[in-house]
Amino acid sequence: MEEKYKSLNVIHKSANSRVVTVYLNRPARFNALSRDFFTEFPKALASLDESPNVAVIVLAGAGKHFCSGIEVDTLGSVAGESQSSDPGRTREKLRRDIKFMQDAVTAIERCRKPVIAAVHGACIGGAIDIITACDIRYCAADAFFSVKEVDLALAADLGTLQRLPSIVGFGNAMELSLTGRRFSGSEAKELGLVSKVFGTKEALEEGVRAIAEGIAAKSPLAVIGTKAVLLNTRDLTVEQGLDYVATWNSAVLPSDDLKEAVSAQREKRKPVFAKL
The missing domain is CATH 1.10.12.10 (Lyase 2-enoyl-coa Hydratase, Chain  A, domain 2)
Structure with missing residues (x-):
């Protein structure tokens, strides 16, 4: 029996397929990343990694958007939980909380099986952290991206600043990260952030599944x-x-x-x- 998650939906569409789709599954909140996500996501990936019936994992978003980033309430709770009368202990706890969240994203790289990001709609902030850790990235024509943390008075701290430069080049990563500007799927393709832009969400799903099935058929x-x-x-x-x-x-x-x-x-x- 497959485990149920609060923030994810794991779908194995065909018993004859070794491709599994993991949906970020909070569509009413544009799949904003809750505290549950950071606990559940690495657990789900580890389970799929160990399954002999899984060869490739597709990461997608339920509803109208891929992911709108880390939920503001989650950011607030992390800062609030870290408060102590001792400033040193406050900062040590906050560092552990950040490392805990980083670990959930790095779980994508720890997973032996390839993880393919299929992006539609918004891909903002923490979502960029996630897709830059993925092995391959595709998007639909309606996708838009933003390294948004600078507008929240933060430096992106879950992997974007470490992984994005090797994907799009140092200068492009610096510009995107300092401006926090929104950029399109076609620009993402030009930058090398995604490998291909599909015309619609439906075409994205169909195209990515075909690619994933092709990889799953290999040794x-x-x-x-x-x-x-x-x-x-x-x-x-x-x-x-x-x-x-x-x-x-x-x-x-x-x-x-x-x-x-x-x-x-x-x-x-x-x-x-x-x-x-």
């Missing part, structure tokens, strides 16, 4: 290995990165997946890989 060892190598070598030198991937592949090359891939090529058929 799971090759897929999780590709994600792991890219993430773990992004801050290494080329030589260090080559050493890392040599170590990784020396562990998995003897797998049955390689034998099946070679046999399928020779026999001109689609390969069939064991679950992971």
